[in-house]
Amino acid sequence: MLTTKVKQTIQRFSMLKPGDRVVVAVSGGPDSVCLLNALWSLSKEFALTLHIAHLDHMFRGRESADEALFVAGLAKKLGVPAVVEKIDVPAFCRERGLSSQEGARTVRYDFLQNVAKTADATRIATGHTADDQAETFLMRLLRGAGVSGLSAIPPVRDNIIRPLIDVTRGEVMAYIREHGLEFATDPSNAQSVYMRNRIRRDLLPLLRQFNPRVVETLSTEAELLRDENEAMEACLAERSGGILRQEPYGVVLERDSFNALPQAFKRRLFLQTVQMVDEDISGLTRQNGGLSSVQIDEAVAFMETARSGRVLQLPSNVRLEREYEAFILSRGTDAQVFSRILTLPGVTRIPELGLQAETAIAESPDEDFTLKNYLWQAEFDYDKIQKPLVLRSRLSGDRFYPSGMGGRSKKLQDYFTDEKVPRRKRNMVPLLVSGEDIVWVVGFRTDARFLPGAGAKRKALVGIHSMSRKR
Numbered sequence: 001m002l003t004t005k006v007k008q009t010i011q012r013f014s015m016l017k018p019g020d021r022v023v024v025a026v027s028g029g030p031d032s033v034c035l036l037n038a039l040w041s042l043s044k045e046f047a048l049t050l051h052i053a054h055l056d057h058m059f060r061g062r063e064s065a066d067e068a069l070f071v072a073g074l075a076k077k078l079g080v081p082a083v084v085e086k087i088d089v090p091a092f093c094r095e096r097g098l099s100s101q102e103g104a105r106t107v108r109y110d111f112l113q114n115v116a117k118t119a120d121a122t123r124i125a126t127g128h129t130a131d132d133q134a135e136t137f138l139m140r141l142l143r144g145a146g147v148s149g150l151s152a153i154p155p156v157r158d159n160i161i162r163p164l165i166d167v168t169r170g171e172v173m174a175y176i177r178e179h180g181l182e183f184a185t186d187p188s189n190a191q192s193v194y195m196r197n198r199i200r201r202d203l204l205p206l207l208r209q210f211n212p213r214v215v216e217t218l219s220t221e222a223e224l225l226r227d228e229n230e231a232m233e234a235c236l237a238e239r240s241g242g243i244l245r246q247e248p249y250g251v252v253l254e255r256d257s258f259n260a261l262p263q264a265f266k267r268r269l270f271l272q273t274v275q276m277v278d279e280d281i282s283g284l285t286r287q288n289g290g291l292s293s294v295q296i297d298e299a300v301a302f303m304e305t306a307r308s309g310r311v312l313q314l315p316s317n318v319r320l321e322r323e324y325e326a327f328i329l330s331r332g333t334d335a336q337v338f339s340r341i342l343t344l345p346g347v348t349r350i351p352e353l354g355l356q357a358e359t360a361i362a363e364s365p366d367e368d369f370t371l372k373n374y375l376w377q378a379e380f381d382y383d384k385i386q387k388p389l390v391l392r393s394r395l396s397g398d399r400f401y402p403s404g405m406g407g408r409s410k411k412l413q414d415y416f417t418d419e420k421v422p423r424r425k426r427n428m429v430p431l432l433v434s435g436e437d438i439v440w441v442v443g444f445r446t447d448a449r450f451l452p453g454a455g456a457k458r459k460a461l462v463g464i465h466s467m468s469r470k471r
Contacts, residue, residue, distance in 0.1 A: 153222070
């Protein structure tokens with residue numbers, strides 16, 4: 001029985017606990033209708049509160065509008081509250097240069113998270129099935145992917161759960177027929193222009209001739225690879241300590257320590273580094289940073305042999321550069337000129353560097369406050385700084401009074417030389433400036449003159465982080 005299998009999946013992966021509020025993503029298709037009905041039937045047993053979320057992507061005009069009406073009617077029939085909205089995803093894709101599938105996925109998950117936040121929901125349930133798992137496995141296998149890619153769709157990721165992940169599409173349709181459920185049909189699922197549809201329509205039926213249970217087999221294989229991938233990630237985390245660090249001008253990998261890793265770990269750590277910098281201001285990332293397996297191996301080989309000063313240009317304007325005994329991955333060109341007035345308090349974006357600054361004010365020196373999840377943050381005496389605060393690139397003649405140096409001033413150029421900051425990256429180090437004075441060389445050293453002392457009455461806190469990093 002399908003509900004029994006769903007219940008077992010929920011328990012095996014600890015997807016839900018009694019009293020959870022769950023947003024159910026319902027497109028109107030058979031998978032999502034099945035998911036909704038199954039969770040609705042289990043809602044009393046698990047003491048669940050359900051909320052339906054449906055998004056009209058506006059790709060198919062009247063058809064998608066009718067699907068939205070269908071889902072609204074379904075919600076009314078079950079007595080489940082629903083949020084039904086429409087967003088011009090085609091326009092979103094055009095503005096950002098995204099494929100329709102990538103853009104739709106981004107907008108859909110943002111929408112679901114917003115609904116969950118509004119409904120105070122702890123979980124978001126989507127209708128991915130074992131067939132989706134098998135199709136994704138085959139897509140990535142054909143395109144070329146390592147263990148992490150082939151591990152495919154996780155049953156649980158953050159607050160996203162997939163209760164149908166062990167259920168085949170055949171079982172979904174049997175459940176639909178058994179319960180006399182209506183559903184909407186998306187004609188785009190039959191279009192051969194999409195690789196997934198060709199796999200579903202042509203490849204899987206062929207593979208069933210060799211193995212009638214190929215969907216279950218591929219899903220099990222993906223699960224095994226997922227377990228092995230998690231083990232490899234844990235092992236890499238233990239071995240990579242001290243190899244990688246975030247700097248204001250990019251992400252740095254220590255050359256000798258990196259090259260001492262096994263080849264598989266080199267690939268993984270390199271990809272992690274690429275994905276740290278391959279993010280735009282909307283927070284979008286691409287699988288493997290848009291790199292093929294050949295490009296990954298070429299980059300790793302470059303890191304084994306490149307001399308200091310050599311540069312390898314990667315997709316998305318990402319640069320891999322050897323500087324002495326380290327490799328630096330960064331975005332954009334060497335020269336970055338920027339100047340931004342910071343909102344105090346508030347958040348300010350610096351798109352030239354892909355960074356954002358957040359500021360806060362403590363009206364009492366004893367007030368315990370912090371900005372969470374920022375790479376660099378510092379406190380200052382609010383009454384010593386001159387407003388507005390500005391975050392800018394360096395200028396000729398810049399100097400400051402580095403904290404811990406006994407009140408002596410130092411040229412910024414000399415400070416960078418002592419800290420071995422690569423020459424080509426010095427323009428990318430943000431400087432927090434108050435009037436004509438440098439308050440903070442972000443990521444390096446504050447100016448001693450502006451630190452809160454015993455007589456401070458108010459404090460200003462400034463945090464700097466990636467614009468696209470999830471907080």
